[in-house]
Each structure stands twice: as structure tokens, then as C-alpha cells.
Amino acid sequence: MRYAARTVEADVAARVGARNDEVLHGARRRLGAPWAKDHRMALAATICAG
Numbered sequence: 001m002r003y004a005a006r007t008v009e010a011d012v013a014a015r016v017g018a019r020n021d022e023v024l025h026g027a028r029r030r031l032g033a034p035w036a037k038d039h040r041m042a043l044a045a046t047i048c049a050g
Helices: 008-031 037-049
Strands: none
Touching (some): 008 037
């Protein structure tokens, strides 16, 4: 399945609503570096694929 890299985070925000920050940015707070934008986008694409 393909996803639009420019909108994938907004697409996830529409799906998870108020939990958006927890879902997309919580992993970096819990796991720390090297969690980066590439990892966040991969997570978002996985959520959109499901």
C-alpha cells in the first residue's frame, strides 16, 4: 500500500484524534534517540496501512 509522505502524519491525526501526540511523538519520549522523523513516518505509514 502506498502513502503520501506529505500528508501521512495528518492522516494519522485524523484516525487517532486526541491521541495523536501520544501515538506519533510518545515513542521518542519513551525510547529516546535515535527515534527520528524517519521512524515517525514509518510508524504513521504502518497505522495508515492498517
